[in-house]
Amino acid sequence: MSPFTLVDLKRILLEGAGADDGVDLDGEILDMEFVDLGYESLALLETSSRIEREYHISLDESAMADVTTPRALIDLVNSHLAAAA
Template sequence: MAAEVFTLADLTRIVLEAAGGGESVDWGDEKVLDTEFEALGYESLALLETGGRIEREYGISLDDEALSDMPTPRALIETVNAHLSAAARTV
C-alpha cells in the first residue's frame, strides 16, 4: 500500500495522469472538494480510469458503478480512505 491516507494531492495527481485536462481547475483550492466532477470537466469514463489507477496503486477494489456515481472529489477521497482503512484492519 502506497499510503495510509488518500489526499486531495493524491487524487489530483492521479486524475491528471489518468484523464488529463484540468487546466481550468484550481486543484489547490479546497473548494474543488465539493465541486461535482462533471462541473470540473470529468465524465464517468475519466472517473473509471482514475479509479483503476487508484486500485492498482493502493491495492484496493472500488465498485465501478459506485465510482461512476461519485459526485465530488470529497466523496471519492472519503471512499478511498474507507477502503484503505478497512484493508489496514484486515492486515
C-alpha cells in the same frame, strides 16, 4: 498505509485524464461536482482503475456510481484502505 488525500487524487486525475482548460484544481474543489471540473465517467473510470492499482484495493462499481465529488471519492478510497488494513 497513509490516508488518500486531495493531493493524491489531483495527481492521479492529472496523470490519467489531464485537466480541463479553465479549471483550477488548486482551488477549493473538494465539494465541486466532477462534471463541473471537466471529468466525465470515462475519466473517473480511468481514475478508479489507477487508484485500485496503486493502492491495491477494489472500488465497487455501484459505490463509484454514487461518487460525484472529490470529497466523496477520497472518503470512499479511505474507507477501503481502512478495511484492507
